[in-house]
Amino acid sequence: MPDEKDQESVIDDVTALAKGLKTTLGEFFSPVVTTMYPEEKSPRAERYRGRHYLRRYDNGLERCIGCELCAAACPVGCILVIAAENTEEKQVSPGERYAKTYEINMLRCIFCGYCEDACPVQAIVLGPEYEMSDVSREKFIFTKEKLLEPLPPDVEARLKSKEQK
Amino acid sequence: MTIDGQSVTVPPGTLIVEAAKNVGVEIPVFCYHHKLDPVGACRLCLVDIAPGPPRPQTACTTPVAPNMVIKTQSAMAVQARAEILEFELVNHPLDCPVCDKGGECPLQDFTFRHGYPTSRIDGPRLHFKKPIPLSANIALDRERCVLCYRCTRYYDEIAWEQELTTGQRGVQSFITSQFDQPLTSIFSGNIIDLCPVGALTSRVWRFESRPWDMTQTGSVCSKCAVGCSVTLWQRRGQLVRVTSRENDDIDEGWICDRGRFDYTDVNDPKRLRVPVVKGAGSTWNTAIDALAAGIKGKGPKLGISLPQDLTNEEAFLFRRLLDGPLKGAKVKMHGRTALPEPDPNQLLIKEIDDARVIVVVASDTEKDVPVVNLRIKKAVSKRGAQLIVVHPDGVDLDRNPHTVHVRNAAGSAAAEVEKLASHELLKSPGGPVAILFGDGHGSEDAADLAAACAELASKVGGKVMPLYRATNERGALDAGVAGWDKLDGVQALLSWGPPPTAGIPSSVKFLATWDHLQRPDHSRAAVVLPATTFAEQQGSYTNLEGRVQFLRPPIPVAEPLKESWEVLTELAVALGLELGYTGIFAVQRDAAQTLPGLADLAEPPSPTPVPTPVLIGPAHP
Numbered sequence: 143m144p145d146e147k148d149q150e151s152v153i154d155d156v157t158a159l160a161k162g163l164k165t166t167l168g169e170f171f172s173p174v175v176t177t178m179y180p181e182e183k184s185p186r187a188e189r190y191r192g193r194h195y196l197r198r199y200d201n202g203l204e205r206c207i208g209c210e211l212c213a214a215a216c217p218v219g220c221i222l223v224i225a226a227e228n229t230e231e232k233q234v235s236p237g238e239r240y241a242k243t244y245e246i247n248m249l250r251c252i253f254c255g256y257c258e259d260a261c262p263v264q265a266i267v268l269g270p271e272y273e274m275s276d277v278s279r280e281k282f283i284f285t286k287e288k289l290l291e292p293l294p295p296d297v298e299a300r301l302k303s304k305e306q307k
Numbered sequence: 308m309t310i311d312g313q314s315v316t317v318p319p320g321t322l323i324v325e326a327a328k329n330v331g332v333e334i335p336v337f338c339y340h341h342k343l344d345p346v347g348a349c350r351l352c353l354v355d356i357a358p359g360p361p362r363p364q365t366a367c368t369t370p371v372a373p374n375m376v377i378k379t380q381s382a383m384a385v386q387a388r389a390e391i392l393e394f395e396l397v398n399h400p401l402d403c404p405v406c407d408k409g410g411e412c413p414l415q416d417f418t419f420r421h422g423y424p425t426s427r428i429d430g431p432r433l434h435f436k437k438p439i440p441l442s443a444n445i446a447l448d449r450e451r452c453v454l455c456y457r458c459t460r461y462y463d464e465i466a467w468e469q470e471l472t473t474g475q476r477g478v479q480s481f482i483t484s485q486f487d488q489p490l491t492s493i494f495s496g497n498i499i500d501l502c503p504v505g506a507l508t509s510r511v512w513r514f515e516s517r518p519w520d521m522t523q524t525g526s527v528c529s530k531c532a533v534g535c536s537v538t539l540w541q542r543r544g545q546l547v548r549v550t551s552r553e554n555d556d557i558d559e560g561w562i563c564d565r566g567r568f569d570y571t572d573v574n575d576p577k578r579l580r581v582p583v584v585k586g587a588g589s590t591w592n593t594a595i596d597a598l599a600a601g602i603k604g605k606g607p608k609l610g611i612s613l614p615q616d617l618t619n620e621e622a623f624l625f626r627r628l629l630d631g632p633l634k635g636a637k638v639k640m641h642g643r644t645a646l647p648e649p650d651p652n653q654l655l656i657k658e659i660d661d662a663r664v665i666v667v668v669a670s671d672t673e674k675d676v677p678v679v680n681l682r683i684k685k686a687v688s689k690r691g692a693q694l695i696v697v698h699p700d701g702v703d704l705d706r707n708p709h710t711v712h713v714r715n716a717a718g719s720a721a722a723e724v725e726k727l728a729s730h731e732l733l734k735s736p737g738g739p740v741a742i743l744f745g746d747g748h749g750s751e752d753a754a755d756l757a758a759a760c761a762e763l764a765s766k767v768g769g770k771v772m773p774l775y776r777a778t779n780e781r782g783a784l785d786a787g788v789a790g791w792d793k794l795d796g797v798q799a800l801l802s803w804g805p806p807p808t809a810g811i812p813s814s815v816k817f818l819a820t821w822d823h824l825q826r827p828d829h830s831r832a833a834v835v836l837p838a839t840t841f842a843e844q845q846g847s848y849t850n851l852e853g854r855v856q857f858l859r860p861p862i863p864v865a866e867p868l869k870e871s872w873e874v875l876t877e878l879a880v881a882l883g884l885e886l887g888y889t890g891i892f893a894v895q896r897d898a899a900q901t902l903p904g905l906a907d908l909a910e911p912p913s914p915t916p917v918p919t920p921v922l923i924g925p926a927h928p
Contacts, residue, residue, distance in 0.1 A: 209404030210517045225514040238438065239405040239514050262404045 614804025618846025638790025670745025740769025785904025
């Protein structure tokens, strides 16, 4: 015959099991929060700092004036700008000066966003993309052509509405 | 006197701005420049002076007086300066991001340190077309101009030119060249350094870099024998800018346009970088062996053309070759005068300032020695010296109406100089006499002229200065390699630097070149060696007054280029002479011991420290 003590221990065990199963079963029937990355992506915060873009004006001219203030503000020195002069035949940006070369070393960038703060013409912005893995180091040097790719339309629209305010 | 509570003693006549520099008090200035006469145009230097009227006064035009008490930080002075800065910015376009002055601009710095953080003026600004090319090298932006008149005053006082002036008046004033013609003066580039804002900028350096991108070294100009101090600015292995560096013994902060703008060949993408033998790229060993085989044992049938900017070290090594395996070769140095070696007690450039009478013989100093020409102008217009010019043609110094111009027939300068001893200006000059003489670009007998000038100097109590033209002619004379031989009839020619001015003689069967660029005349060279430039190589030049100055290259020698001392040492080995130098310092030490003229090479001074950038202080009030 089991004594009184053993009976108490069995009841305790069953209670503990029930408690544990309550949590497990509760989770089993609660809504799923896992995102099935990469098929599915979680939303970015509005001011998320991902890869850089160089913007254009509506008339197609580049905003960047090649002033190098982004390169000066950059704490890691990953931006290279070489400027040149606009001519009447080749007007790249409004005014006298444009960036002949604009390169960002994405391996070195820490995505601090200081370049965006420093830019006097809102030419460089950090967009929502963060998937930049690649197989060669050279591909991480983002050239001007790559940076001039258009921003996602929703981000561009948001920046424009901010400027109008 | 007292400035901001610090007592300071200065000589009478010193201006308050200069006295404040002695105690490290900053009084901001735009129109004031220590080499120009004070004008008081910008009113930025307002300070509180007691005793005096209860108004702020300009520190740049007020000389000190005993027991004067100056307050730069009194409420009245601080407010006055801030409001003047607010006025300066009324028409300023604030396009600092695209302005080449941005980052080294006194207007930016002073606005941060002395101005208001915001402007109360919100009216339309004056607009001008921009940029306006003032010449091939200088761009003018009238919107940025603060009308300090430094540039026009420099043109008037220092350069004696009338090309730059002010148009309109009052708030509509703008800087313009006379009749909108391009500037032609050889001294025009100095207005870029003088301009305290971005109104006058270099078109050669335009948008090349921002000031913080560059590293700088304090070097020596390699374009003529004056040896002005310059700052060389480097970005990404390219020489992007040359600016003046004040050295009161030589240049007083001015350089000529040749020194300032004539540097783009250093960055030429077509620069020679690998040795070439018979049209195909080769290694240094092969090329040097081929060169040695071509010139060995030729004696007087070998000709060598030397560049004008031969360094002292190269000259010494070359002398070793001439004494040894290349004995008897004909040597011609580029651009050199026929002037003999100078008197050891010759006139120094800074001594021109104190001369009462200046005699310039057989030289158009503007073209031959530009910055010495500015020194003569300063002695005449600021110190009241008399000027006598002996030259067959009109020269730049005739712009002074009091210049006595003796027009001699070419070749008779020595006779004219002998006659000058009885000239009324030289009978009692009342002080030292400076006699500067050139060789009339070959039209005068240099030895006769030197003797005549030395005799005149001893008669009237003066010193002479031979005006050499080639950059290191003095050093080459000291080393004994400044040849003046005719290269006609030589069978082998080593053309070091640009081709000989008379062209390559048709008798040449073996041509070797050693230069940094491919020149058309060099097309039939059997051996081509790539050379370094003044921006890459180490070495020294002796200027026309005998001062040894060292090059401080901002750009490293990029493989496969080799420094010239190394090439010459290897060439010596190939010719059978073991020199055994392991570095340029060994060459310098040996040269100092062997040749008395190069004794200064023994201990190269440490490089001039790079000035620390001025940090932006707190804005006040």
